[in-house]
Amino acid sequence: MEPRKTIYLDHAATSFPKPEKVKQAVLDHFERYSASPGRSGHSMSLAASRSLFDARETIAAFFHVDDSRKVIFTRNVTESLNLAIYGMVREGDHVVTTSMEHNSVMRPLRDLEARGIIQLTVVSSSPEGLADIQGLARAVQSGNPRLLVVNHASNVTGTLVDLKRIAEIKGSAYLLVDAAQTAGSIPIHLDSLDVDLFAFTGHKALQGPQGTGGLILKTGQEPLLPLMQGGTGSHSEFEQQPDFLPDRFESGTPNGCGFAGLAAGISAVEEWSIPALREHEKKMTERLLEGLLSMDRIHVLGPRDPDKQTAVLSFQVDGISPSDVGFQLDREFGICVRTGLHCAPAAHRTIGTFPQGTVRISMGMTNSMADVEAALEALEWIISR
Ligand SMILES: Cc1ncc(COP(=O)(O)O)c(C=O)c1O
Structure with missing residues (x-):
């Protein structure tokens, strides 16, 4: 049978x-240059750094970002969203979001709310999952939030959110977008979207391996604090975290094989x-x-x-x-x-x-x-x- x-x-x-080329890229990385990138200085380490740099450039070009240093590597969109949320808000801030968010947005926000650090407004979407743009605009106007957090599409109903309209009503808030469901399946041109922090995951429509994701900063000047600090391979003479991108937000040995695979995944998407x-x-x-x-x-x-x-x-x-x-x-x-x-x-x-x-x-x-x-x-x- x-x-x-x-x-x-x-x-x-x-x-x-x-895609086959993703498997090949991961295997190739494992077999040929899986050394520690940016740290050891020998030829295999340089090749590993080059591979990470190439992946960062591929991602920047894919989302139409002018400078690949604004692409911060993470393990997944959950980490990207946690970095953005915990890194952007300060005591007493107000945050506005919608009722269609995934727990990777809701849980950090509810945690900050429960600890009395932020005031949170959750604006109800329609029963079809459509964002209430007017309701969001009212919440922004009356509450002057630090952060406005929306998904680009719901993972429950697939409902798409019009990011252009959201950007028009964001006021002085920083706009954080959870693009878990759209990165790799919907055209996204960050150069023409007023999104301050753009969070994506590598293992869904971008076709990459699990354990890859990122946060893209609009200017690189956002007042974002790192989630973690540690070895970056750069400025090792200092005991303080470097203040330049992307090292400020990337501590610890990165997932080199994973990001080589993600670059190959993006190339498979681009072939389509x-x-x-x-x-x-x-x-x-x-x-x-x-x-x-x-x-x-x-x-x-x-x-x-x-x-x-x-x-x-x-x-x-x-x-x-x-x-x-x-x-x-x-x-x-x-x-x-x-x-x-x-x-x-x-x-x-x-x-x-x-x-x-x-x-x-x-x-x-x-x-x-x-x-x-x-x-x-x-x-x-x-x-x-
Ligand atoms: C809208 C949305 N946000 C966040 C996540 C979390 O993704 P990850 O597990 O890759 O961090 C998902 C995954 O299901 C999602 O669909």
Whole structure:
């Protein structure tokens, strides 16, 4: 019997399978120049530094950033967001955010609020997950916040946020964007967006390995404090952290193999081209939406419009729990989806699916229309049983 094919529809969690060139780049790094970058000064160490520099340049060019020193490497977007939030706010500050944020935004903010360090305003989004721009503008005007934090797209409903409009209402606040769900799938030109701190993760649509991410600074002059301090390989004669970019924010031996892989992932995305990829994902979203909406017992959440969302769809099935649907998709059909709250309880409260959560299908570069049809057929079978 032929082994059953796995159909992977969980790209919003992490992309799979990674492009062949990503595996090759990681292996190559391991085998040829996995020395300590920026520290030892021998030829292998220099090659490791060069590889990190190349990855930083690749990322800067990809997001249209003029100077790659403004790209700070982190382990993932969670670390980027923690660096931005804890590093930017001071005692007594006000922070404004939306009710569609992931816990990697909510938890640090709730922590600061609980300790009396900040005052937090969470502006409710619509039941489709759409940001309330007027409500955010009012909160900004009345509260004069230090930081305004929004995602670029929700990981629960895929709902896209118009960053241009958010930037127009940010006032004197620093705008921090969580681009976990859009970096690598939606065109992003930071040179024409007034975003002060841009947080991304490497292992989702950018196709990189897990353990890679970054925070991009608009000017490099933001009053950002480091989360960690330690060895950087630079200015080792001083016991104080260097004050220049990116070393000020990058202590400890970096994930050289990972960032070599991430640069290769970005090159795979560029081979597709982001606009072509977006079209591919929009077509799959459209077909999945059409199929799901035609099934009586399925309730689709979110904007239900491929132009207003990423290739992420959340739904509930009458009479069957999300976890049961996910279990049957996996066991009976080899289809991998995510179920539950997706680390975003506030988002589920907003769209009315707390605490049971939803079934989330999320598509990516390696999916085809055949995968979408297989998921729809499988769901019909589960419902009719
Ligand atoms: C919107 C959003 N923010 C943050 C994260 C956290 O990502 P990571 O685990 O890569 O830090 C995710 C991942 O699911 C996400 O979708």
